[in-house]
Amino acid sequence: MAKTPQVDIMRSPLGRARGLGAAKAGAVHWWMQRLTSLALVPLTLWFLCAMVRMIGSTRDDVVYWMAGPLPIVLMIALVIATFHHLQAGMQVVIEDYVTRDWLRIGSILLVKALCILLALACIVSVLRLGL
Amino acid sequence: MRDVRDALMVARNSDDKLIRRPLSPHLQVYRWPISMMLSIGHRVTGVGLGIGALLLTWWLVAAAVSDDAFDAVQGFLATPIGLLLLFGWTLALFFHLFAGIRHLAWDAGYGFDKPWYDRSGWAVVIATALATVLLWIIGLAVW
Numbered sequence: 078m079a080k081t082p083q084v085d086i087m088r089s090p091l092g093r094a095r096g097l098g099a100a101k102a103g104a105v106h107w108w109m110q111r112l113t114s115l116a117l118v119p120l121t122l123w124f125l126c127a128m129v130r131m132i133g134s135t136r137d138d139v140v141y142w143m144a145g146p147l148p149i150v151l152m153i154a155l156v157i158a159t160f161h162h163l164q165a166g167m168q169v170v171i172e173d174y175v176t177r178d179w180l181r182i183g184s185i186l187l188v189k190a191l192c193i194l195l196a197l198a199c200i201v202s203v204l205r206l207g208l
Numbered sequence: 209m210r211d212v213r214d215a216l217m218v219a220r221n222s223d224d225k226l227i228r229r230p231l232s233p234h235l236q237v238y239r240w241p242i243s244m245m246l247s248i249g250h251r252v253t254g255v256g257l258g259i260g261a262l263l264l265t266w267w268l269v270a271a272a273v274s275d276d277a278f279d280a281v282q283g284f285l286a287t288p289i290g291l292l293l294l295f296g297w298t299l300a301l302f303f304h305l306f307a308g309i310r311h312l313a314w315d316a317g318y319g320f321d322k323p324w325y326d327r328s329g330w331a332v333v334i335a336t337a338l339a340t341v342l343l344w345i346i347g348l349a350v351w
Contacts (some may be wrong), residue, residue: 079224090215097212111315121305125298125343132350136278152268165263166254169336195265198220202272 106165113162120155140206149207153200160196164189242329244290260297269284295344302339306332 131142142148167188175181221227238244267285270277284290310328313319319328 079226083226090212092220093212111312114312118305118309120312121301125301128349129343129347131296135251136271139278156264159261159264163258167258169252170255197259199268201277202211202268 099130106168110162110169112166113165114157117153117162120151120158123151124155143203143207145207150202152203152207156196156199156203160192162200164192167192242326242333246307246310246329246332249303250311253304253307256296256300258291258302260301263293263297295340296342299336299340303332303336304341306335306339 082127127142127148128158131139143152168185171184175184177195217229218226235244267281268282285294310319310332313328319325326329
Protein backbone atom coordinates (compact mmCIF):
# COMPACT_ATOMS: atom_id res chain seq x y z
CA MET A 78 0.00 0.00 0.00
CA ALA A 79 1.44 3.33 -1.04
CA LYS A 80 1.71 5.87 1.76
CA THR A 81 -0.72 8.77 1.87
CA PRO A 82 0.34 11.28 -0.73
CA GLN A 83 1.33 14.79 0.28
CA VAL A 84 0.89 17.94 -1.73
CA ASP A 85 4.04 19.89 -1.04
CA ILE A 86 3.66 22.53 -3.72
CA MET A 87 1.03 25.20 -3.17
CA ARG A 88 -0.54 24.89 -6.60
CA SER A 89 -3.58 23.00 -7.76
CA PRO A 90 -3.03 20.06 -10.13
CA LEU A 91 -4.79 22.03 -12.88
CA GLY A 92 -2.57 25.04 -12.25
CA ARG A 93 0.49 22.86 -12.55
CA ALA A 94 -0.59 21.36 -15.88
CA ARG A 95 -1.99 24.53 -17.43
CA GLY A 96 0.19 26.44 -19.87
CA LEU A 97 2.47 23.51 -20.55
CA GLY A 98 0.91 23.21 -24.01
CA ALA A 99 0.02 20.00 -25.78
CA ALA A 100 1.91 16.93 -24.61
CA LYS A 101 4.77 16.52 -27.12
CA ALA A 102 3.62 17.75 -30.54
CA GLY A 103 -0.16 17.76 -30.24
CA ALA A 104 -2.01 15.84 -32.92
CA VAL A 105 0.78 15.79 -35.53
CA HIS A 106 2.16 12.40 -34.48
CA TRP A 107 -1.30 10.81 -34.42
CA TRP A 108 -2.28 12.35 -37.74
CA MET A 109 0.92 11.30 -39.55
CA GLN A 110 0.43 7.75 -38.28
CA ARG A 111 -3.06 7.71 -39.83
CA LEU A 112 -1.92 9.42 -43.03
CA THR A 113 0.90 6.92 -43.60
CA SER A 114 -1.40 4.00 -42.79
CA LEU A 115 -3.87 5.25 -45.37
CA ALA A 116 -1.10 5.48 -47.97
CA LEU A 117 0.22 2.04 -47.01
CA VAL A 118 -3.08 0.24 -47.75
CA PRO A 119 -2.81 0.48 -51.59
CA LEU A 120 1.01 0.56 -51.57
CA THR A 121 1.25 -2.68 -49.56
CA LEU A 122 -1.28 -4.48 -51.76
CA TRP A 123 0.65 -3.36 -54.87
CA PHE A 124 3.94 -4.45 -53.27
CA LEU A 125 2.60 -7.92 -52.42
CA CYS A 126 1.31 -8.42 -55.99
CA ALA A 127 4.67 -7.26 -57.37
CA MET A 128 6.63 -9.56 -55.03
CA VAL A 129 4.53 -12.61 -55.93
CA ARG A 130 5.28 -11.93 -59.60
CA MET A 131 8.99 -11.58 -58.72
CA ILE A 132 9.21 -15.06 -57.17
CA GLY A 133 12.13 -16.98 -58.65
CA SER A 134 13.39 -13.99 -60.61
CA THR A 135 17.06 -13.17 -61.11
CA ARG A 136 18.82 -9.92 -60.24
CA ASP A 137 18.50 -8.84 -63.90
CA ASP A 138 14.74 -9.28 -63.65
CA VAL A 139 14.67 -7.06 -60.56
CA VAL A 140 16.73 -4.37 -62.34
CA TYR A 141 14.46 -4.57 -65.41
CA TRP A 142 11.34 -4.35 -63.25
CA MET A 143 12.62 -1.45 -61.13
CA ALA A 144 13.52 0.56 -64.24
CA GLY A 145 9.82 1.00 -65.03
CA PRO A 146 8.43 4.43 -64.10
CA LEU A 147 5.72 3.03 -61.82
CA PRO A 148 7.77 0.57 -59.69
CA ILE A 149 10.58 3.03 -58.93
CA VAL A 150 8.16 5.74 -57.77
CA LEU A 151 5.87 3.42 -55.85
CA MET A 152 8.80 1.63 -54.18
CA ILE A 153 10.21 4.92 -52.88
CA ALA A 154 6.73 5.96 -51.70
CA LEU A 155 6.34 2.58 -49.99
CA VAL A 156 9.72 2.87 -48.26
CA ILE A 157 9.04 6.41 -46.98
CA ALA A 158 5.53 5.55 -45.74
CA THR A 159 6.69 2.25 -44.21
CA PHE A 160 9.59 3.65 -42.21
CA HIS A 161 7.69 6.74 -41.12
CA HIS A 162 4.85 4.52 -39.92
CA LEU A 163 7.33 2.13 -38.26
CA GLN A 164 9.10 4.81 -36.23
CA ALA A 165 5.79 6.41 -35.23
CA GLY A 166 4.40 3.06 -34.05
CA MET A 167 7.60 2.01 -32.27
CA GLN A 168 7.69 5.37 -30.48
CA VAL A 169 4.19 4.79 -29.06
CA VAL A 170 5.05 1.25 -27.97
CA ILE A 171 8.28 2.40 -26.28
CA GLU A 172 6.52 5.34 -24.59
CA ASP A 173 3.90 2.95 -23.20
CA TYR A 174 6.22 0.31 -21.77
CA VAL A 175 9.59 1.92 -20.94
CA THR A 176 9.34 3.99 -17.76
CA ARG A 177 12.93 5.06 -17.13
CA ASP A 178 13.43 8.45 -18.80
CA TRP A 179 16.93 7.95 -20.20
CA LEU A 180 16.11 4.49 -21.50
CA ARG A 181 12.83 5.62 -23.09
CA ILE A 182 14.26 8.70 -24.76
CA GLY A 183 17.42 6.83 -25.76
CA SER A 184 15.58 3.94 -27.37
CA ILE A 185 13.16 6.24 -29.20
CA LEU A 186 16.07 8.23 -30.64
CA LEU A 187 17.84 5.00 -31.58
CA VAL A 188 14.74 3.63 -33.35
CA LYS A 189 14.27 6.90 -35.24
CA ALA A 190 17.91 7.04 -36.30
CA LEU A 191 17.75 3.41 -37.47
CA CYS A 192 14.54 4.03 -39.40
CA ILE A 193 16.03 7.05 -41.18
CA LEU A 194 19.22 5.17 -42.10
CA LEU A 195 17.34 2.06 -43.28
CA ALA A 196 14.94 4.18 -45.33
CA LEU A 197 17.88 6.01 -46.94
CA ALA A 198 19.59 2.68 -47.69
CA CYS A 199 16.38 1.44 -49.35
CA ILE A 200 15.89 4.62 -51.39
CA VAL A 201 19.51 4.70 -52.58
CA SER A 202 19.23 1.03 -53.55
CA VAL A 203 15.98 1.59 -55.44
CA LEU A 204 17.56 4.51 -57.31
CA ARG A 205 20.68 2.49 -58.12
CA LEU A 206 18.53 -0.35 -59.43
CA GLY A 207 16.05 1.74 -61.36
CA LEU A 208 17.98 4.70 -62.76
CA MET B 209 3.48 15.07 -5.21
CA ARG B 210 6.20 16.72 -7.23
CA ASP B 211 5.42 15.53 -10.75
CA VAL B 212 2.69 16.98 -12.97
CA ARG B 213 1.86 13.47 -14.12
CA ASP B 214 0.89 12.58 -10.54
CA ALA B 215 -1.88 15.17 -10.58
CA LEU B 216 -4.40 12.83 -12.17
CA MET B 217 -3.60 10.02 -9.73
CA VAL B 218 -4.34 11.96 -6.55
CA ALA B 219 -7.81 12.81 -5.26
CA ARG B 220 -9.74 13.45 -2.05
CA ASN B 221 -12.02 10.82 -0.53
CA SER B 222 -15.33 11.57 1.20
CA ASP B 223 -13.44 12.40 4.43
CA ASP B 224 -11.56 15.08 2.51
CA LYS B 225 -8.35 13.10 2.90
CA LEU B 226 -5.82 12.99 0.07
CA ILE B 227 -5.61 9.52 -1.43
CA ARG B 228 -4.00 7.88 -4.35
CA ARG B 229 -6.71 6.83 -6.85
CA PRO B 230 -7.02 3.05 -7.21
CA LEU B 231 -5.75 1.58 -10.47
CA SER B 232 -8.24 -0.31 -12.62
CA PRO B 233 -7.85 -4.10 -12.75
CA HIS B 234 -5.18 -5.14 -15.18
CA LEU B 235 -4.89 -7.65 -18.04
CA GLN B 236 -4.56 -10.83 -16.02
CA VAL B 237 -7.99 -10.59 -14.35
CA TYR B 238 -9.97 -10.45 -17.60
CA ARG B 239 -11.27 -13.31 -19.70
CA TRP B 240 -9.76 -12.36 -23.04
CA PRO B 241 -12.40 -11.31 -25.55
CA ILE B 242 -11.55 -11.12 -29.24
CA SER B 243 -11.14 -7.34 -29.10
CA MET B 244 -8.30 -7.63 -26.57
CA MET B 245 -6.54 -10.28 -28.63
CA LEU B 246 -6.75 -8.12 -31.76
CA SER B 247 -5.62 -5.02 -29.90
CA ILE B 248 -2.43 -6.56 -28.58
CA GLY B 249 -2.05 -8.50 -31.84
CA HIS B 250 -1.98 -5.22 -33.74
CA ARG B 251 0.95 -4.05 -31.60
CA VAL B 252 2.83 -7.32 -31.76
CA THR B 253 2.48 -7.59 -35.54
CA GLY B 254 3.45 -3.93 -35.87
CA VAL B 255 6.72 -4.53 -34.04
CA GLY B 256 7.19 -7.80 -35.97
CA LEU B 257 6.78 -5.95 -39.26
CA GLY B 258 9.84 -3.94 -38.23
CA ILE B 259 11.81 -7.16 -38.76
CA GLY B 260 10.06 -7.49 -42.13
CA ALA B 261 11.30 -3.99 -42.98
CA LEU B 262 14.85 -5.15 -42.17
CA LEU B 263 14.34 -8.07 -44.55
CA LEU B 264 13.09 -5.70 -47.28
CA THR B 265 16.12 -3.44 -46.74
CA TRP B 266 18.50 -6.39 -47.00
CA TRP B 267 16.81 -7.55 -50.22
CA LEU B 268 16.87 -4.11 -51.87
CA VAL B 269 20.45 -3.29 -50.83
CA ALA B 270 21.69 -6.72 -51.94
CA ALA B 271 19.97 -6.34 -55.31
CA ALA B 272 21.64 -2.96 -55.73
CA VAL B 273 25.10 -4.18 -54.71
CA SER B 274 26.06 -7.40 -56.52
CA ASP B 275 24.96 -10.75 -57.95
CA ASP B 276 26.60 -12.60 -55.05
CA ALA B 277 24.83 -10.50 -52.41
CA PHE B 278 21.50 -10.95 -54.17
CA ASP B 279 21.99 -14.73 -54.49
CA ALA B 280 22.77 -14.84 -50.75
CA VAL B 281 19.42 -13.21 -49.86
CA GLN B 282 17.45 -15.33 -52.31
CA GLY B 283 19.25 -18.44 -51.02
CA PHE B 284 18.47 -17.55 -47.40
CA LEU B 285 14.80 -16.85 -48.16
CA ALA B 286 14.49 -20.31 -49.75
CA THR B 287 15.74 -22.09 -46.59
CA PRO B 288 13.15 -23.36 -44.04
CA ILE B 289 14.00 -20.45 -41.71
CA GLY B 290 13.71 -17.99 -44.57
CA LEU B 291 10.36 -19.38 -45.65
CA LEU B 292 9.12 -19.32 -42.06
CA LEU B 293 10.17 -15.67 -41.80
CA LEU B 294 8.40 -14.87 -45.08
CA PHE B 295 5.28 -16.71 -43.92
CA GLY B 296 5.31 -14.85 -40.61
CA TRP B 297 5.83 -11.60 -42.49
CA THR B 298 2.84 -12.12 -44.81
CA LEU B 299 0.66 -13.23 -41.88
CA ALA B 300 1.64 -10.20 -39.80
CA LEU B 301 1.28 -7.90 -42.79
CA PHE B 302 -2.24 -9.04 -43.64
CA PHE B 303 -3.30 -8.94 -39.99
CA HIS B 304 -1.89 -5.45 -39.46
CA LEU B 305 -3.44 -4.33 -42.77
CA PHE B 306 -6.95 -5.55 -41.98
CA ALA B 307 -6.82 -4.58 -38.28
CA GLY B 308 -5.44 -1.21 -39.41
CA ILE B 309 -8.38 -0.65 -41.74
CA ARG B 310 -10.64 -1.44 -38.75
CA HIS B 311 -8.75 1.22 -36.77
CA LEU B 312 -9.18 3.75 -39.59
CA ALA B 313 -12.94 3.06 -39.60
CA TRP B 314 -13.01 3.76 -35.84
CA ASP B 315 -11.04 6.97 -36.38
CA ALA B 316 -13.74 8.03 -38.84
CA GLY B 317 -16.34 7.26 -36.16
CA TYR B 318 -17.75 3.97 -37.46
CA GLY B 319 -18.06 0.50 -35.97
CA PHE B 320 -18.17 1.19 -32.24
CA ASP B 321 -21.44 -0.57 -31.34
CA LYS B 322 -20.92 -3.91 -29.65
CA PRO B 323 -22.22 -6.27 -32.37
CA TRP B 324 -20.14 -4.54 -35.05
CA TYR B 325 -17.14 -4.41 -32.76
CA ASP B 326 -17.08 -8.19 -32.44
CA ARG B 327 -18.14 -8.85 -36.02
CA SER B 328 -15.41 -6.67 -37.51
CA GLY B 329 -12.93 -8.36 -35.20
CA TRP B 330 -13.79 -11.80 -36.53
CA ALA B 331 -13.80 -10.40 -40.07
CA VAL B 332 -10.17 -9.33 -39.52
CA VAL B 333 -9.23 -12.85 -38.35
CA ILE B 334 -10.99 -14.57 -41.26
CA ALA B 335 -9.69 -12.12 -43.88
CA THR B 336 -6.13 -12.54 -42.54
CA ALA B 337 -6.33 -16.34 -42.73
CA LEU B 338 -7.87 -16.35 -46.22
CA ALA B 339 -5.48 -13.76 -47.68
CA THR B 340 -2.39 -15.47 -46.22
CA VAL B 341 -3.40 -18.93 -47.46
CA LEU B 342 -4.37 -17.55 -50.88
CA LEU B 343 -1.07 -15.67 -51.25
CA TRP B 344 0.95 -18.77 -50.37
CA ILE B 345 -1.04 -21.04 -52.69
CA ILE B 346 -0.37 -18.59 -55.56
CA GLY B 347 3.23 -18.09 -54.45
CA LEU B 348 4.07 -21.79 -54.19
CA ALA B 349 2.30 -22.48 -57.52
CA VAL B 350 4.41 -19.80 -59.24
CA TRP B 351 7.59 -21.03 -57.51
